[in-house]
Structure formats: structure tokens, C-alpha cells
Amino acid sequence: MKTNQTKGVVRLLTFLLVLSLAMGMAFAAGAKEEAAPSGPVSMTIATWTSNPDQIALLDSFVQGFAAQKGIEIDATFESIPFAEYNTKLSLELQGQNGPDLFWVLETAAPAFIESGLLANLNDGMQAYDPQDISSDALELWSKDGNVYAIPFSTSPFFILYNEDLFAKAGVKTPEQYAAEGAWDWEAFKMASKTIKEKTGVWGFQTVDGQGYDARILHNLAPIVRSYGGDFWTDDGQVLINSDASVAAVQLFHDMVYQDVSVVPPGNQSDFFAGNAAMTVGQISRVSKLNDAAFAWGIAPMPSGPEGESPVIGQAAIGAHSKGKQAALASELVAYMTNKDSVAAMSGIWPPARKSVLESEAFLTSNKSVSKEQMQNAVAASIKTGRVLPSHVKYPQIEVESKMVFDKLWQKNADVGAILDDVAAVYAKYIK
Amino acid sequence: MKQHSLKANHRRDAIIGWAFITPQMAGFVFFVLLPLVSVFLYSVQEKNLLFGTSVFNGLENYRLLLADPLFSNSLVNTLIFSAGVVPLNLVFSLLLALYLGGGKMGTRFVRGIIFLPVVTSGVAWAIVWKYLLQGGDAGPINWFLSLIGIEGPNWLFEKGWAMASVIVNRVMKNLGMNVLIFMGAVLNMPGDVIEAARIDGAKRFTLFFKIKLPLLMPTVMMVAIVTIIGSMRVFDTIKLMTDGGPEGSTMVMVYYIYHQAFRMFDTGFASALAVVLFLIVLVLTALQWFSRKRISFYES
Numbered sequence: 001m002k003t004n005q006t007k008g009v010v011r012l013l014t015f016l017l018v019l020s021l022a023m024g025m026a027f028a029a030g031a032k033e034e035a036a037p038s039g040p041v042s043m044t045i046a047t048w049t050s051n052p053d054q055i056a057l058l059d060s061f062v063q064g065f066a067a068q069k070g071i072e073i074d075a076t077f078e079s080i081p082f083a084e085y086n087t088k089l090s091l092e093l094q095g096q097n098g099p100d101l102f103w104v105l106e107t108a109a110p111a112f113i114e115s116g117l118l119a120n121l122n123d124g125m126q127a128y129d130p131q132d133i134s135s136d137a138l139e140l141w142s143k144d145g146n147v148y149a150i151p152f153s154t155s156p157f158f159i160l161y162n163e164d165l166f167a168k169a170g171v172k173t174p175e176q177y178a179a180e181g182a183w184d185w186e187a188f189k190m191a192s193k194t195i196k197e198k199t200g201v202w203g204f205q206t207v208d209g210q211g212y213d214a215r216i217l218h219n220l221a222p223i224v225r226s227y228g229g230d231f232w233t234d235d236g237q238v239l240i241n242s243d244a245s246v247a248a249v250q251l252f253h254d255m256v257y258q259d260v261s262v263v264p265p266g267n268q269s270d271f272f273a274g275n276a277a278m279t280v281g282q283i284s285r286v287s288k289l290n291d292a293a294f295a296w297g298i299a300p301m302p303s304g305p306e307g308e309s310p311v312i313g314q315a316a317i318g319a320h321s322k323g324k325q326a327a328l329a330s331e332l333v334a335y336m337t338n339k340d341s342v343a344a345m346s347g348i349w350p351p352a353r354k355s356v357l358e359s360e361a362f363l364t365s366n367k368s369v370s371k372e373q374m375q376n377a378v379a380a381s382i383k384t385g386r387v388l389p390s391h392v393k394y395p396q397i398e399v400e401s402k403m404v405f406d407k408l409w410q411k412n413a414d415v416g417a418i419l420d421d422v423a424a425v426y427a428k429y430i431k
Numbered sequence: 432m433k434q435h436s437l438k439a440n441h442r443r444d445a446i447i448g449w450a451f452i453t454p455q456m457a458g459f460v461f462f463v464l465l466p467l468v469s470v471f472l473y474s475v476q477e478k479n480l481l482f483g484t485s486v487f488n489g490l491e492n493y494r495l496l497l498a499d500p501l502f503s504n505s506l507v508n509t510l511i512f513s514a515g516v517v518p519l520n521l522v523f524s525l526l527l528a529l530y531l532g533g534g535k536m537g538t539r540f541v542r543g544i545i546f547l548p549v550v551t552s553g554v555a556w557a558i559v560w561k562y563l564l565q566g567g568d569a570g571p572i573n574w575f576l577s578l579i580g581i582e583g584p585n586w587l588f589e590k591g592w593a594m595a596s597v598i599v600n601r602v603m604k605n606l607g608m609n610v611l612i613f614m615g616a617v618l619n620m621p622g623d624v625i626e627a628a629r630i631d632g633a634k635r636f637t638l639f640f641k642i643k644l645p646l647l648m649p650t651v652m653m654v655a656i657v658t659i660i661g662s663m664r665v666f667d668t669i670k671l672m673t674d675g676g677p678e679g680s681t682m683v684m685v686y687y688i689y690h691q692a693f694r695m696f697d698t699g700f701a702s703a704l705a706v707v708l709f710l711i712v713l714v715l716t717a718l719q720w721f722s723r724k725r726i727s728f729y730e731s
Contacts, residue, residue: 087693090481115482212588213674265588267569268562395481396695403501406677409588 040072043325043332046089046102050079051287054348058336061344065335069328083214086395093117098320100329101336104149106314107217109140110392118148119321124334125150132339137352140387141316149318150337153349155282156310156381157207157222159188159302163295165277166191169198174278174299178376185223185248188278188302189255195277196261202269203261205276212265216405217388218280221311223248226304231389232430241416241423248304249408250415257411265409282313283378284348286368298369298377310381311388315349350378357382393429401425470709473702480696492703502704504679505687508594512683513662515598520658521651524606528613529643542614546607553604557671560600561587590680593673597681601668605661609654616650617643652723656716663712684708 045058055077066073078099080088086108092098104112112118125147133150141149159174166173171191177183192203206212211219217231224230229245232238239245256262263269263276271279272288280301289296301310317336319329335341342351347365351357363374391397404421407413474492478485496502527545531538548556563572566585573583586596620643628642644651666685669675675682675690682690684704692701 090696091693094480094483111481117481117483213676264566264585266561266564266566266585268565269569399690399694403676403679403682406679409677 040074041066041325041328042074042076043101043329044076044078044097044099046078046080046092046099048080048082048085048103048105049284051284053287054284055079057345057348061336061341062332064341065332068335069331073332082208083210090115090117093320093322098323100320100323100325101317101333102320103152104141104316104318106140106316106387107390107394107398109149109316109390111394112318113141113143113148114392117321119319119323119326119330121147121150121319121330121333124319124330125337128334128338132353132355133337134352134354134357137314140314140390141318149316150333151314151316151352152337152342152345153284153315154312154352154382155284155314155350156312156378156385157218157280157282157301158310158377158381159278159299160271160281160285160289161278161297161299162271162274162276163297165195165199165201165274165294169195169277171195173297174302175297175373175376178299183299183302185226185251185302185304189251189259189261192255192261192278193259196259199277201274202263202276203259203278204255205263205269205271205279207280209263209268209270211280212405212409213402216402218311218313220249220252221388222280222301222309223252223304225309225311225386226302226306227251228304228306232391232426233389236430238423238426238430240426241419244306246416246419249419253408253413253415256409257413283350283366283369283374286366287348290368298373300377300381308381308384310385312382312385314352314387350382391430397426397429400428470702470705473699474706476699476702478697478699478702480692480698482696485699488699492700493707495700496703496707501679501682501687505682505684508679508681509663509683509685511594512598512601512665512681513659515594516601516662516665517655517658519598519602520606520609521655523602524609524654525613525647525651527606527610528617529639531610532614532617542610545610548604549607551604553667554671556604557600557668560596561672564596587673588677590677593677593681597668597672600672601662601665604668605658609658612654613647613650616647620646648726649723652719652726656719659715659719660712663708663715 043062045062047055047058049055058077059075062073062075085103085105089099089102093102104118130147134154137151137154138147141147141151161174163173171194174183174188174191177187177191188204195201195203206219207215221231224240224245227244227248229242229248230239231245232240252262256264269275271277272292274292274294281298286298300308303309317333319326319333323329337353339353339355342353343356343359343361343365345351346356346362347367351362356362357379363371363379366374369378401422404418404425407418407421408415473485475487475489476485477488477491527541531542531545562570564570564586566573566583566588568574568577570583570586572586576583584592586592624646625638625642628638633642664685665683666689669681669683669686670689673681675686685708688701688704688708691697691704
């Protein structure tokens, strides 16, 4: 009797084993079928925007591409927060379910190209007039004559300001200063200080309030470069502790700790909620002001002793070289950055395509911004602007230098000495 | 014949037993044992998460680790964090358990309040505290301090204050769980022993240190071990509140492992760090475990 029970258990286990093997074989057969899909193709696209209008626009390109190819594409957009973007993306790309297409930040470009995670796009982009894309804009995304990602956004940073607060403080607006040719960092500093003193509202908030940590380069680069300094250069020079860089960072430090006119580290006051008179933004952020309870405007970044030095935030889109749909994804990348797609995006993400950038339509592409503002704060800056420095070891540089940069955010910080320490960190990696 | 039947029975029981534990064992093997073994294997490789490369490099990661100032910094920070969290947590949770176990008025309400942070989402908790701890006069805590003439610091952005803030925050968040465990022990203390001590004239101080504390010692030891291990592995509080800053002053070991593995993509080096942390926790736990009979007379 008991022997029969044992046999029963053994039979049950044998049955389960056979069942699992059969299921495994069935899945394997299914996997083979995926090579030639008959239904919709699933594609995942990673971005750092979660704006539903922007996602809808990107999805319309995907559907346009699918219609052109005569296939169905079921696109999933994965929004990863900016501060965590590189970390989460690289983790996903090394797994089995990484996105097929993904945005790439300019600072991470060399590391991503070197990693081999980006597919070669040379063939895919041939159909869409690659000569129209500015070679300067493509430089960062190319290696040895091969293009690994295509910039869809070449977006300069500019000043967003709260017109009501300027009026209340009796200060000329940045646009008025700019029209007089007097919009420099001293005028910026004075305006910020006066507004804080007369209205009690902060004069300036750094980019998304992250100018002391995740976006420290975005925050300091416009001042540092217009003073004639820089962080490091492509030929391996470290300039963050040069006299010009120190003077520029000192100006910002004085605004935070002497004038007390800048939203300090940790303080959650927000420009978009009306709690600061100025911030730094890009054209893609203007939609956040659609329902603003105050009048606002945009102006170019102030100039320094070395003139204007606008900073361009560049972002590109690439295809995952190890993805299941790598070839199709490469074609989709090229389609998403063709002239029509770029023209449709230009009101949000200024283009790298010369034909679109130089068109009249570009200047009127964003309904919230006037033609003059688009010309002065965006188009003009694209021509003269530069992207942030990048390096194949950027992730290491960012993490290690942040610990040293942290020392700056104290009232009695010795700016020159701290920037010497930052330079020492840079020198470890920049050769 | 009988022997044969016994053997068959034994085999049958074994098969049924294995069938029952197989799902649990499979989970343990795939999600605990294999990752653990992988960490040891990765620690002897030069492995880059972004590039997907891995090359055997022997003990090079361990050599680099010993020369890395950020490693020693993270080790010191972890010890400071544990030295702050563990005593505060044990003392306050034990005192609260003794008070709440006494059945005095309002204990149910206090019990609820103390346990509330434990069931609150860690992210929500951190966001609220980041708001409360803002510097200048923006933060409600500094505003309150200014009412009594104290100028509060920028809690999360000044060295020293940032570590103190995360320690207190962590203690408040997890206090309720230890209070609950201690309360179970307090309510199970033999009443006759305490009563006898009282009749013998033991005062409150003597009663606590000579009678109650020795009776509670096995629980204290268990809670101490769990709290030490938890404090050595702290991650969420640091990630959400300070990001390891300012100047790396709250960069504890687990957060440094995260930095190395997922921000600097050096998985091999991060694995070596993880092995060192594993050994530290193992040694500390073993020390406590083997010394428990010297400290606690009621350990079996």
C-alpha cells in the first residue's frame, strides 16, 4: 500500500518534470517565432521626460514609422527621473529587457559609445539627408566616422524670469537689460539682490533646484565660461581652478552667501510656483508655465568679461545594439530625427538640422514664446553655444568631484582652494 | 521484508519532504545563494557594469580597497551611524516598552503614535523630513527653533548635522518595531520574581538593573544584533535624505557600494566592498552571539 503511494509520488514528480520540459520546449519554439513577428512589434523607449504631450509626440513618430514600414509597433515609453537616468538605464541595458531606443545625455556620450551599447546608425540615417545635421552637433555622438546616436535636441539654456516680481521691485527685466546690451552677470547679481531685498522673494533658483548637486555643471558652466574659464577641455587641460573660473564661482558663491538672494541648498522654493524671480531653463520647460499665476519672460544668459558663452544642453537618441530589434530600432532612430520629425519637435527641442534651425517656422514653433524671444534666447545661442564637457570616465568624475564641490556650499568656503581640490579630482581622469 | 518496508517508508517521507521544501529551496538558491556566490566571484574580477566586461584580477580589488580613502571614510561613517542608532534605539525602545507595558493611562494612543512611522512609506517619510529640515528659516524645525532664539543649521547640508539628522531620523522611523518586541518580553516577565524583589525592598533603580534588565537580556541581545545588522546595512535613509553628502559625510558602506556599482559602474570593486561588509557584519554578529552567555544569565 505504502509502496504504491511512493510510486504515486514518483509518478507525480515525473509528470511535473515532463510537463516543465514540454513547457520549456513550447516557450523555446515561441522564442524562435519572435524572430519573424506576425503581430505588433513591441518596443521600449527610455526617456527622462514624463510630460504626456511630449510622450504623445514621440509616439506619433513611432506610429508614422510603423505605417511607412507596413508593420504595427506597440511602443512603451519608460520615463526615468533625470537624476537617476544613467544609473538605471545602464543597469537595464545590461539585463535582458533593456529599452530598444533610449535618450542619451551629452555628458555620458563618450562612455556609452565606448561601452558598445549603442548601435551604429550610419546605414539607417542615409535615407534622411544626414548632411543636413550640423557636423558640430554630431561630433560628440560619433567615433571613427561612425554615428552612434543622433541629437534630437540642441537646446540652449536661458533665463526664465517672473515679470511681476521684477516690476514689484522696480528692476528692469532681463530682456530690457539685454536690449540695452547691459545684461551681464553683475546686472544679474544686482537684480537678484534687489528683488530679494524689496520683495522678500528669492532672486534666483538654480536649474530645477539641483544646481548644487545633480546639475552643478549646468549651473556653473554659463558663468565660468563667460568669465573665460572652463571645467576641462578636450585636449586634457583642467581649467576649473584657473583665475577666471575661480572669479566666476566666487560671484555665484557671493550671491548665495553674501547677498542671500539665491535659493540655498536644501531649500525647496520653486520658480514655477512663484517663489523665485529667475531660474535657468530650456525651451522644453516653458510648458510648465502655461498655467502660471504670474507674467513671465525669457532672456539669454548674461554675458561675462569674455562676452556671451551660452551652454547648450544636448540630448541624442540611440538604439540598443544588443536589443532584440536592433536593426529596426536603428531605422526608427533615423526616422525620429528626420526633417519632418525634427520640425515637429522644434518648439520643444531645438533641432540640430540646419534646414529646420534656419527656417522661419522654427522661430514661431513654440506658441508660448514670441518670435523675438525665440531668436534672442534660443536661435542665437545655438549658433554660439557649447555643450557641457564630457569624458569616457564622466560617471567617476561626477561622483568623486561632487564630494569636493559640496565644500563650496558653506558661508566661509575658500572658493580657490576648493576648486584646486576639484581640479585634482579632474586631473586623475582627464589626460 | 520488514526492513525493506521501512526503507520504502523512509524514502517516501524523504521524497514528500523534498517536494514540500523545493519551492522554498529554489527561491533561496536562485535569489539568495547564487547572488551571494556571485558577489564573491565578482569581487575577484575587474567588472564594469556599463561596458559589460569582466576579467579575473585576483585580489587586486581588495588591494585597491585598502588604499582607497573613500572606503575608510565610508567605514568610519558606518561605525558612527551604528554607534548613534543602536544605543539610542535600544535605550528609547526599552524605556518606552517598560512604560507602555505598565498599562498606564494613554498607553494605547502612545503605542499607536510610536508604531506609525514603521508602517509609513520610507519615501514619504524622507520627503516630509527633508521639508521639515530645510535650512535658514524655510524649514518648520528651524522656524520653531527661531521662536526660542536659536538659529538652526542647514541640517542636511552641513557636515556633522547631516549625520546627526539621519541618525535621529532612522531611530524615529524604526523605534516602533523594537518597542513592540520589547513589550512582548516585558509582558512575559515573571510577576512573582518582581513581586518578591519588591517585598524584599528593591527600589525602582535596583528593580530595573538587578531584576528586570537581566530578565530581558535575551531579548535585548536579539534586538541589539538585529539593530546592529540593520544599521550597518542602511541605504534608503541615506539615499533619500542626503545622497551620501555633504562631502561624503553620510556616505556609509552600503551607499558606497551602490555608488561604485551603479554610478561608477565598477561592479568588481563594489563586490569586494560587499564582501568586506559581509565579513564585518558576520564577525560582529558572531562576537555578540558567543558572548551572550557572559552578558545574559538567562540564555539557554
